[in-house]
Amino acid sequence: MKTAAMPGTPEAMRAALARRNRFRLWEALPWLIAAAAYFAFDSYLALGAQILATVLFALSVDLVLGYAGIITLGHAAFFGVGAYTAGILAANGWGEPLTGLLAAALAAGIIGIVSGAVILRTTGLTLLMQTLVVATMLLEAANKATRITGGADGLQGMDVWSIFGVFRFDLFGRTAYLYCLVVLFLCWLLTRRIVHSPFGLALNGIRENVARMHAIGSPVGRRRLVVYAISAALAGIAGALIAQTTQFVGLGVLGLERSGSVLIMLIIGGVGQLYGAFIGVPLYMIAQDRFSAIDPVYWYFWIGLFMVLLVVFARGGVLGTIERLRRRAS
Amino acid sequence: MTEAFAAVVSIAFHGLALAMVLYLISVGLSVTMGLMGFINLAHGVFAMAGGYAMTTLMSRAGVPFPLALAAAVAVAVVASFVLEWLLYRRLYGGDELDQVLLTMGLVFMSVAIANYFWGPVSQPMLLPPLLSGHLDLGFREFPSYRSFLIVTGAVLVTVLWLGLERTRFGAQIRAAVDNLRMAQSVGINTSRLFTLSFALGSGLAALGGGLGADIIPIDPNYALANLVYFLIVVSVGGLGSIRGPFVAALLLGTADTAFKYLVPELGAFFIYALTMAVLLWRPRGLFGLAR
Numbered sequence: 230m231k232t233a234a235m236p237g238t239p240e241a242m243r244a245a246l247a248r249r250n251r252f253r254l255w256e257a258l259p260w261l262i263a264a265a266a267y268f269a270f271d272s273y274l275a276l277g278a279q280i281l282a283t284v285l286f287a288l289s290v291d292l293v294l295g296y297a298g299i300i301t302l303g304h305a306a307f308f309g310v311g312a313y314t315a316g317i318l319a320a321n322g323w324g325e326p327l328t329g330l331l332a333a334a335l336a337a338g339i340i341g342i343v344s345g346a347v348i349l350r351t352t353g354l355t356l357l358m359q360t361l362v363v364a365t366m367l368l369e370a371a372n373k374a375t376r377i378t379g380g381a382d383g384l385q386g387m388d389v390w391s392i393f394g395v396f397r398f399d400l401f402g403r404t405a406y407l408y409c410l411v412v413l414f415l416c417w418l419l420t421r422r423i424v425h426s427p428f429g430l431a432l433n434g435i436r437e438n439v440a441r442m443h444a445i446g447s448p449v450g451r452r453r454l455v456v457y458a459i460s461a462a463l464a465g466i467a468g469a470l471i472a473q474t475t476q477f478v479g480l481g482v483l484g485l486e487r488s489g490s491v492l493i494m495l496i497i498g499g500v501g502q503l504y505g506a507f508i509g510v511p512l513y514m515i516a517q518d519r520f521s522a523i524d525p526v527y528w529y530f531w532i533g534l535f536m537v538l539l540v541v542f543a544r545g546g547v548l549g550t551i552e553r554l555r556r557r558a559s
Numbered sequence: 560m561t562e563a564f565a566a567v568v569s570i571a572f573h574g575l576a577l578a579m580v581l582y583l584i585s586v587g588l589s590v591t592m593g594l595m596g597f598i599n600l601a602h603g604v605f606a607m608a609g610g611y612a613m614t615t616l617m618s619r620a621g622v623p624f625p626l627a628l629a630a631a632v633a634v635a636v637v638a639s640f641v642l643e644w645l646l647y648r649r650l651y652g653g654d655e656l657d658q659v660l661l662t663m664g665l666v667f668m669s670v671a672i673a674n675y676f677w678g679p680v681s682q683p684m685l686l687p688p689l690l691s692g693h694l695d696l697g698f699r700e701f702p703s704y705r706s707f708l709i710v711t712g713a714v715l716v717t718v719l720w721l722g723l724e725r726t727r728f729g730a731q732i733r734a735a736v737d738n739l740r741m742a743q744s745v746g747i748n749t750s751r752l753f754t755l756s757f758a759l760g761s762g763l764a765a766l767g768g769g770l771g772a773d774i775i776p777i778d779p780n781y782a783l784a785n786l787v788y789f790l791i792v793v794s795v796g797g798l799g800s801i802r803g804p805f806v807a808a809l810l811l812g813t814a815d816t817a818f819k820y821l822v823p824e825l826g827a828f829f830i831y832a833l834t835m836a837v838l839l840w841r842p843r844g845l846f847g848l849a850r
Contacts, residue, residue, distance in 0.1 A: 350839075529668070539664075540661040
């Protein structure tokens with residue numbers, strides 16, 4: 230049957246979605262900048278790799294917060310589980326990085342499904358608290374399981390092998406940077422695909438009006454759980470990237486500060502637009518790097534002031550401000 | 560007296576003292592979040608400001624205890640008026656994420672400011688001679704200061720509850736928490752109400768921070784390190800409730816003391832597990848309004 234041209238059919242809708250979400254030219258911009266940075270800031274590649282992994286982490290938060298409206302202050306749980314999974318594997322004789330990433334994604338995804346099944350029935354402040362509590366319980370567990378995690382001293386003796394047995398992780402962070410960049414790119418492709426799919430649209434609906442989504446028969450609970458698990462797996466990959474490229478895992482990967490700062494970075498960039506992470510994370514981390522170089526003790530003040538000023542003068546983050554300016558211009 | 564009984568008494572006593580401090584600090588947060596729907600992660604900053612003002616006045620300027628306490632409250636109230644007028648007001652009814660960003664920014668700034676003026680070590684609390692000894696209650700002795708803390712806390716809680724139940728201002732707050740639009744429709748100046756209750760909450764936080772400087776040490780990371788505890792009290796107690804946080808503070812105070820006493824290694828873990836269980840059982844908190 231030839232129904233593709235008929236408006237209103239699933240096929241036509243899918244085609245319309247695909248047309249609306251085809252790749253735009255400007256979407257190449259972050260990748261061009263990242264590639265240019267590889268050549269331009271040769272001595273900052275270690276920081277660059279950290280930034281790229283954190284962008285992935287922020288992207289995973291954006292998926293739950295910006296699209297499904299799940300406000301979380303505990304995403305470090307998954308980041309940390311990923312980091313520890315990759316770290317423990319590498320410290321115990323399996324340093325192959327790619328399978329390490331997969332194992333990390335799997336472990337974090339499982340924790341995401343299990344914890345999500347329990348806590349996602351709540352909303353608002355209660356949900357925020359539940360996410361925080363899950364992360365803190367994992368932190369306490371990691372702190373006590375000294376024999377496996379190294380406890381407060383951190384995980385020692387990681388040995389990460391070369392990628393494909395060819396590309397060794399070098400001292401200057403060249404391999405680390407490119408490795409993070411490629412992984413981030415693949416995960417971004419996946420995320421982009423998800424948010425523009427019918428599933429992604431359903432998530433938008435849940436964020437905007439849960440009651441209505443229930444009313445039209447959308448399986449709200451299941452969709453929230455699925456996106457939570459996907460996001461957890463992505464966060465796990467981000468954690469594993471940091472663990473593999475720095476060859477160290479400390480308790481900080483599970484901490485409240487990690488969850489809080491990634492949220493802040495995402496808000497600075499702009500939430501729910503897929504590119505907020507690409508703007509907010511480099512902005513915050515480079516500012517942090519610069520401020521702490523200029524003023525090692527009190528840089529917290531400047532970053533705090535920056536956040537306050539941003540709320541007063543540039544509501545909605547960088548992307549929100551650009552959008553507002555564009556609307557005013559037109 | 561058996562040892563087990565002594566342990567129970569000791570846990571109850573210290574738990575109660577901690578609960579009073581936690582309640583005084585957190586009750587304002589419950590009102591701000593319940594009344595204005597404002598996620599104020601910087602609430603602990605006011606408690607910290609109170610603690611610093613009080614310990615500094617007492618140790619460096621030799622100001623007597625009651626005066627220093629009053630000054631600490633005054634500092635926090637004035638600061639809250641200024642911040643509310645300058646920053647918070649813009650975000651009422653706005654995006655939650657902007658509120659998170661603003662208040663976390665304030666917390667970060669407070670960490671640096673406290674570090675700049677007082678350095679990284681925690682501030683000693685100089686107790687007045689009258690309160691620094693022990694109080695003999697016949698069957699055993701209790702530290703005077705904590706006994707004083709419990710009595711003071713109980714008095715303040717009573718005053719607060721009576722005020723909320725019996726005064727016009729209290730009725731207006733209850734009305735606005737229940738139904739903001741309706742409250743506006745019957746002519747309550749909710750904007751003024753917000754400002755006043757925000758200042759009141761901040762003043763109480765400073766009182767809690769100052770009085771509790773002996774229990775929750777005053778250091779630059781105060782607002783960040785204790786945020787989770789304040790949030791637990793508010794979420795377990797129920798948003799917008801005045802009594803809920805009291806019950807939650809009692810629970811958290813005694814549980815925290817008991818776990819740290821009985822299973823020091825896993826104490827924090829149990830606290831979080833308990834919080835999670837309560838919130839799964841009562842997602843709106845123990846005394847939260849069904850909305």
